[in-house]
Amino acid sequence: MVFFFTQTACITIGGSYTVIPYVAQLVVAKFMWLSRLQMLDGFALAETTPGPLIIVLSFVGFMAAYNHFSHSIALGVTGLLATTYYTFLPNFLFIFLGAPLADRYKDHHLVQTTLSLVTAAVVGVILNLTFFLGRSIIFPGAVSLSQVDYVAVTWVLFVLILLLRYNTNVLYLVLMSMVFGLSRYWLHI
Structure with missing residues (x-):
């Protein structure tokens, strides 16, 4: 976990919505530390509180250790603390070492072009997260027309209308x- 979350902090750029899809796919599909629904629960928890990255990754660390070590709360908390520490340690080092350089090169054309490409990549990653989470909501079982949760689809459409048409907060x-x-x-609907 220490290596994974340190690596995650070092190779992801663009904030929480780029880190979360990367982590979600690896911890669910590759490492199988969490189920897809547990990952969805972590993301839902994060969206109801400030600081989605810290909440989601701490939740993942807790659940990974909790699931792996026979539902031990103590080891779950240890996983949570390790995850939080090793996710943010590299970022603080980058900030302290890179801040003087960032101010010097902020108006450089190459830096501006690179940042615009990173922004485009972040939009793609957020779209990937939408599909990753949306699949679990719309198709709670297998992906087939017989498994569609029509109540969830109706709610998604309703919320989209409120958001786009009526600009609801x-x-x-x-x-x-x-x-x-x-x-x-x-x-039980």
Whole structure:
């Protein structure tokens, strides 16, 4: 875990929405530390609180250790602490070492061009995250027309209409979705 989260901090650029898809795909598909639904729970938790990157990665570290070590809370907390520390240590080193250079070259054409390409890549990664998470919501089982969760699809469309047509505040949409999700859980819809 130490190597993985240090590597994650060093090779991902663009913030939490670029790190999260990378981590999600590896911890779910390759390492199998978490299930797809556990990863979705971590992302949902992060979206209801400030600081999505720290929340998601700490959650992943906790759940990975918790799942791997027979549901031990103590080792889960150890995984959480290790993940948090080794995710952010390289970033602080980069900031302290790179800050003087960043100010000197901020107006350089090559730097501006590179940053615009990074921004384009970040948009692609966010779209990938949308598909990764959306698949788990729309197709809770296998990906087939018989497995489509039509209630979830209807809610997604409703929220999109509120967001795009009526410019509804995202905080209200998150709160409405939480209430809808809890109601759906209690009513077994």
